[in-house]
Amino acid sequence: MPPRRGTAPVRRRYDVVVVGAGTAGSVLAARLSEDPDRDVLVVDAGPLPRGPAGFGPALLDGLLVPGAQPNHPATSAHPVCLTPTRPWLVPRGRVLGGSSTVNGGYFVRARREDFDRWAAAGNPAWSYERVLPFLRALENDLDHGDGPLHGDRGPMRIRRGRPDHPAAAAFRDAAHALGFPDDPDKNDQAPPGFGPVPSNVIDGVRRNAGLSYLPPEVLDRPNLTALGSRTARRVVVENGRATGVVVEHDGRRFALDAGTVVLSAGALVTPHLLQLSGIGPRADLERVGIPVVRDAPAVGSGFSDHPQVVLEWAPRDVWREPSGSWLGGCLHLTSTGGTLAGAGSGGGPGDLEILQSLVPLSHLVTGGAGTAGGPLPFLVSAVAPRRTGRLRIRSADPTTPLSIDYGYLGSREDQSRLRDGVRVTAALLESPPFAGVAHGPLGPGPEVLDHDDALDQWIREHLGTAQHTCGTVPMGPADEPRHAAVDQFGRVHGVRGLRVADTSILPDAPHRGPAATAVLIGEVIARAIRNDPSEPCPRDPR
Template identity: 85%
Template sequence: MGPGARGTLPPPVPRRRTTAPVRCGGHDVVVVGAGTAGSVLAARLSEDPDRSVLVVDAGPIPRGRAGFGPALLDARLVPGARPGHPATSAHLVRLTPKRPWRVPRGRVLGGSSTVNGGYFVRARREDFDRWAAAGNPAWAYERVLPLLRALETDLDYGAGDLHGDRGPMRVRRSRLDHPAAAAFHDAARALGFPDDPDKNDQASPGFGPVPSNAIDGVRHNAGLSYLPPEVLDRPNLTVVGGCTARRVVVAHGRATGVVVERDGRHRVLAAGAVVLSAGALVTPHLLQLSGIGPRADLERVGIPVVRDAPAVGSGFSDHPQLVLEWAPRDDWAEPPDSWLGGCLHLTSSDGASAGPGGPGDLEILQSLVPLSRLVTGGAGAAGGPLPFLVAAQAPRPTGRLRIRSADPATPLSIDYGYLGSREDRRRLREGVRVTAALLESPPFAGPARGLLGPGPEVLDDDRSLDRWIHEHLGTAQHTCGTVPMGPADDPEHAAVDQFGRVHGVRGLRVADTSILPDTPHRGPAATAVLIGELIAQAIRLDLP
C-alpha cells in the first residue's frame, strides 16, 4: 500500500526544492481538502518529484473504483440528493428569511464531484471575461481555453480548437433516445428554441444534451480521475482522510502550517505553503477561524485579527432552483447510463440585453429518474413522476455568511438572500411558465399527462406564482464567491488574487469555487476542475 492508502499522518520530510522560497519545516505544500479542485492540485503539484505534497481531508480516501464502490459511482443516482448520505456533510442555511434549507456537500475524495449529478458544463465566455475585467486577466476566456482543453478527454468531439482528448476528465454528452428526452427536444423546437448540440462550445444557448463526466453508467469524479491508485502511490504525495482542519497557523504574516484534528487529537502540520480547497462554505470558515475575515465579525467572537478581509463571506452567489414534476403516460424502463436527459438554456426578459447570442440565464434540466429514487436511492416506481429542475442562473451575489463563534464546531450563519428583488422573482416565474408551455406543447401530448403543479390558476397570476415559488424553493448548490478574487486595493470585494493568493498573508492560497467573484451562468463543476488546474500551474511556474 502506498502513502495515499496508509491513512496515517507522516512525519515532516526533508526539505525539497520548490519554485518558491520556503522558510519552515514540514511538507512543501499542505492542501486542505481532497475535493474537486483539491484532487487536481494534489495530482498536478506532485507531478514535480522534488515537491512534497500532503493533502488532508475530513472524509475517507477511497482507492480506485473498487474503493468507491458501485453505489457511490452509479450515474443514474445523485448521492448528494439523499438526506444524510454518509459521503456528504450538511450545512444549515436560509434561502430566504423564512425558508430554511440543508445544503449537502461532498465529504469524500473528489468532494462534491463524487456526489453530484455528473453535470460538466463549462462557464460561459461572458463569465470568464467578466471575471477578467474585475482585475483577474488570467481568467479571460482565451487564456483559460488551453487549460479547459487540457483537463478533458471529450469522447464525442475529440481533439480540436475547443476540446481535448488527453485530459483526466472524461466527458460524454447525455443520450437523447429516451422517449422523455426526445419529447423535450421536439417540444423545445416547437417553441422556437434553437438546437445547442455542444454546450461547451460557447454557441448560442438552446436545447441539447448535457456534457457529463458520467461514462457508461459510472460517475468519474475528480478524485477517481486525477488521483487513481498509481498517482496516490507517488512517493512525494500523501493523502490522509479522517483528518479535519481547524485553522491555519500564521506567524509574522506568513502561513506556516495547519492545525488538524484526527481521532480526537490536535496536531500542527508544518508547511512551506498552505492551500485551502475545502469548498465554498468550509474554506471561508477556516479563514475566519484563522483570523482572516471582516474585522468586526472576528472581534465580536474573540478571534485575534490577522488580516482584516471584509470580502470574506460578504457577498456570495448561487442558483435558486425549483423542481417541477410531470406524469408520464407509460411505464418507461430506467435509463441505462445516467439520470440526465436534455437541457434547455434560454434568456429571460431581464437577460435580453445580452442579445440573442448571450449566455442564457435560465436553465431547464431534465431528469429521467423519478425524484423519489434520486432522494432515497431505492427503487423508483415505474411510471412515476419525472422532474424538471428549473434554475435562474444570472450572477447574483446576494448571499452572506458570518462566523458565530471561535469554536470550529459552531456552524456559520449562512443566508442566501434569494428572491430579494423583482428581477429574481420574474426570472423564476418565466422559467416555470416555459416549462409548463413545453409540457403543454404537441410533442408532449402523447407521452405526458401534464404538469403536477402549479396549476393554471397559479401559473396565470404573478402573486400566486410567487407564493408557490417561495414554498417550493430550493438551491442548485452552486455556491461561489465566499472568498472572491480581485486586486489587493479593493478589499471590500477581493480577498485573494487571480491565482488564489490571500491578500496580506504570504504562503496561503485558496483553490476552490470560493474564489470566483460570482457564480457562472452554468453549474460550476467543470470550473472547479479548472480552478485546480490554473492554480496548480501558477504554483508550479511561480507566476507573479
C-alpha cells in the same frame, strides 16, 4: 519516506499542504506532485478511497445523485436560510473527489461572458482566451475529440447523452416546437438552446475528480501523501506567513508544517477556515474573540448561487430505465419578462436553465431500487450571476456552524426570472410533442401560472437551491479589499504562503453549474504554483 496513508504523519515540513481532496483539491494534489522533488500532502475530512472498488458501485452509479439523499455518509450538511422564512440543508461532498462524487455528473463550462467578466474585475488570467488551453487540457471529450475547442488527453472523460429515451425525445421536440434553437455542444460557447448535457458519467459510472486525477498509481507517488479523516481546524500564521495547518483526528489535534498552504475545502468550509485563522472581517472576528491576523472584509461578505424550483409531470406510460445517467436534455434560454416572445432569439449567455431528470425525484432523494414509473421532474434554475448571499462566523468554536443567508428572491428581477422559467417549463409540457406522453405538469395549475402574485407565492413555497455556491473568498486586486480577498492565482492578500483554490475565489457564480470550472481552478492554480519562483521546487516540465 512519506508516512503510510491513514497514519498520523511524523513531525516534518511539507512543501505544499492541500486542505481538501475535493474537485479542485484532487487536481492540485495530482498536478503538484508531478514534480518529483516537491513534497505534497493532501488532507481531507472524509475518506480517501483507492479506485472504483473503494468507492463502491452505489456511490458511482450514474442513475443516482448521492448529494440529493439526506444524511448520505459521503456528504456533510450545512444549515442555511434561502430566504428569511425558508431554512434548508445544503450538502457538500465529504469524500475523495468532494462534490464531484455526490453531484449529478453535470460538466458544463462557464460561458465566455463569465470568464471575461471575471477578467475585467482585475483577473486577466481568467479571460476566455487565457483559460481555453486549460479547458482543453483537462478533458478527454469522447464525442468531439481533439480540436480548437476540445481535448482528448485530459483526465476528465466527458460524454453527452443521446435523446433515445421517450422523455428526452419529447423534451427535444417540445423545445423545437416553441422555437428554441439546437445547442448540441454546450461547451462550445454557441448561442444557448436545447441540447444534451456534457457529463462525466461514462457508461453508467460517475468518473469524479478523485478517480480521474488521483487513481491508485498517482496516490502511490513517493512524494504524495494523502490522509483522510483529518478535519482542518485553522491555518497557522506566523509573522504574516502561513506555516502550517492544525488538523483534528480521533479527537487529537496536531499541526502540519508547510511551505505553502492551499485551502481547497469548498466555498462554505474554506471561508470558515480563514475566519477561524483570523482572516476575515475585523468586526466579525472581534465579536467572537478571534485575534485578527488580516482584516479581510471580502471573506463571506457576498456570494452567489442559483435558486431552483422543481416541476414534476406524470408520464402516460411506464418506460424502461434510462441508460447510463439520470440526466435528460437541457434547455438554456434568456428570460423575457413573463412571456414566450422571442424564444428563439433571446441572445446573451442564457440566464435560465431547465434541466431534465429521467428518473423520479423520489428515486434521486432515497436512492431506492428501480426508476420506472412515477412522476419525472424538471429542475428549473435562475442562473444569472447575482451576489445575494452572506455568511458570518458565529463562534470561535470550529464545530459551530456558520450563519449562512442565501438572500434569494430579494428583488423583482429574481422573482420575474423564476416565473419565466416555471411558465416556459409548463408550456413545454403542454405542447403537442409532450401531449402524447405526458398528463401535463402536476403543478402549478393555470390558476397559479396566470397570476404573478400567486406564482411568486408558489415559488417561495417550493424554493430550493442548485448548490452552486461561489464567491465567498473572491479574487481581485489587493487595493480593493471590500471586493477581493485573493489574487487571480488564489494568493490570500496580506498573508504569504497561503492560497485558496476552489469556487470560493470566483467573483460570482457562472451562468452554468460550476463543476467543470472547479476542475479548471485546480489546473490554473496548480500551474501558477509550479511556475512561481517563490514556491518550493519552482519548475513546470510540461
